[in-house]
Amino acid sequence: MFNQKKASTVIATATALLAFAGNSVLCRLALAEREIDAGSFTVLRIIAGAVVLMLLWRVRECRAMDSKSGFRSNWLASTLLFTYALSFSYAYLSLDTGSGALILFGVVQLVLVLDSWRSGKRLAFTEICGVLVCFTGLVYLVLPSLSTPSAQGAALMVIAGLAWAGYTLVGYGSQLPLRDTAINFVLASPLIMLWMLIDYGDRYYSLTGVVYALLSGALASGIGYAIWYHAIKGLKTSTIGAVQLLVPIIASLGGVLFSNETLSVRLVVATGFVLGGLLIVVLQSHQGDVDSVKSKSS
Template identity: 50%
Template sequence: MNPVMDPAKLKTLLATCFALLAFAGNSVFCRLALGDEAIDAASFTAIRLLSGILVLVIILLLAKFIQKKQSSAELSDSEAKGSWLAGFLLFLYAVTFSYAYISLDTGIGALILFGAVQITMILISILSGNRLHYLEWTGVVIAFSGFVYLVLPSLSTPSMTGFILMTISGVAWGLYTVKGRGCTDPISDTAYNFMRTLPFIVILLVVTIQNANLSQAGAILAVMSGAIASGIGYAVWYFAIRGLSVTQAAAVQLLVPIIAAIGGVLFASEVVSQRLVIASFMVLGGIMLLVLGRAYLNRTSD
């Protein structure tokens, strides 16, 4: 048995780790910027998306150049170019994400976001006619119970406004993810979807310009969130999922709230409450049971 890891698997592992850190980084960057009032939510959203557009366009152009050079042929006119619905969902995710982090700690926000993403995708699966087995229903009940426990009256309860906004953000990202599952060119689709957020960015800035609050530190954090954690992070994630099964891709994302919570402690001086720890185990454990439950049942029924 060869103790050296297969190069392809190693690349997938490294790409997955980077992508998860990038996803968690979005929460940390946003919380640092908005929690310290270094920038307003609208400006953060606009700079984040514009930075993501710039990076993704550069990546797309480089990919086209390499592809054309390798094939010595013209690119097809039928390249993927995303959709306006996906662009709107991307913008809705980003703007509600920013406004939610005005009042949420890093770990709580990431838990609500990724919990809502998974639950949205599960509900879509159910509405599409896929029936859940008993293990999966058990996971759903545990996960929902974790959310209920998280928002019970307590000193550590997140603000209801922040909770609702982050839930909307998670639903939007879940719908965006489902819509993009069948795309043939993820990088191209993502770049064009980002570009389609431009009209929504203009409307947002026109509506909020009078309340703009911009500092150099806030702008830098927004650029890092958009260029590195979003633009490069999403591109690397699309590379990673080519080497992961659907179950693996869903399961590893459950690490993001934990990484984000650690980031909040290290960089934002936040305190992880007992309620957050218990709720995290319930939500993430429930979703993990749901994700792995079907794989287990399918394997035992074969």
Template identity: 45%
Template sequence: MPYTRVVLLTLLALIAFAGNSLLCRAALAHTQIDAASFTAIRLVSGAVVLWALVVFRRGEHSGRGNWLSALALFVYAAGFSFAYIQLNTGIGALILFGAVQTSMIACGLWRGERFSLLQWLGLLLACSGLIGLLVPGLSAPPLSGALLMLAAGVAWGVYSLRGKGAGDPLSVTSGNFIRAVPMALLLSVLLIKQASLESAGVGYALLSGVLTSGIGYAIWYTALPLLKATTAATVQLSVPLLAALGGVLLLQEPLTLRLLLASLAILGGIGLVVLAANYHKPL
């Protein structure tokens, strides 16, 4: 696949990830929909659209998803939704993709991928930004919401890693979404007393499921086999800045000094990791 196409696919996927944060936060902070219902509608609508795309394409493809990846997808989606009851868009995205980075880079290094000195410095800079965000203080995020988002990030890291070489991206993503649906419906049944549906919230959930989740994840699974695990983890750290800017512009959320400095540190770290990969031999 041409390099420009890989870059374009990766960029589209990252925009979709940021869109998920915005849609979820908008639904849970500005409408009456509950987190379990949002999760269920998101996964069901994503599964329906992906299944329809697979049927429309009419072909035999290797890889149909699996239950472990579906479980990781469900844990990510549920933790993501419940965390955004408490967290602002940018802070939630920073915590999420910090956990993603940690899990995916650890796996990549364990599999034999190596960082150059500049890449290690970039990783240290990015991690320092995330740590600075979570240090207790007046603008520190709620602990319970932060822990839920950390769990969601680890689950997404597992899901992303399992996507490398899993088969046809659209077919695999469809299979994983379909398998995650009964898990989401069971969660909704268990929390039925807290259920609350509202038209705007349902609309946000549908947009998240159809566009930024279903189609966005299929795009991500297409790009994943062409990226190292460490690179895939690091480029996702650009999502928090996109989400934070969207939260400020679209949801009137505050742009705090802590969030700004953390974002600058993370993006600086990303630049070092990605650029150094092309110009320095690994240690």
């Protein structure tokens, strides 16, 4: 039964995936076109996210008159956020989009699957097949742009994938997504500022690069991650990993809609594979829930 809770999860998940795709596009535009350096981009991204989320949280807190939603630090989540954002930015200095996407989402999917096994939640054979179909579509999409990744870039993207998977798993326990995400960004801010003091690399920026970084932080990262923390409460681990494979597809479709890129046969076929694989995972997950309910009632 598609109840209100499930509808909320679907809407939140779709919105978060759109934000993730937008974030990838903004980061790629800023760094590939050398509008801003990776360190400055990450600093502005984290600080912008912290400011916007703190304002939204305070407004919500005042309206709800909720005295129980005070500041509760989570340094693990904040450190994972900092690690992901920094590694992601620097990795794309030496990786093409296709290689970066495969490494990032491959690592995230692998970590989430291993976590399911660790917790005793084995993936059904059908779910594994669905994930493989999704990966087939993603590989087919990025195949023309794939190149041998640099060792440094690949290592940084692996670190980014591990950090993002960890950040997602930490979010399972979030009861107040907006508050928790705001605090994560606030606590990540001094970490990224400390990094800037340690890193003596070249600093350069343009107005366009600054705007990209602020949009990435305030909208695509800050608000997008808060929505993601809300969405994953209603998703299974297998589904969480699979739905994120839609991000490169969404980013490519965004290029067709907003950058006058061509709607290629490759993109259509890849979209069909990813959507089909995701449907398999979701249907199997739903069937598992039904079987579980029947076994408990019998």
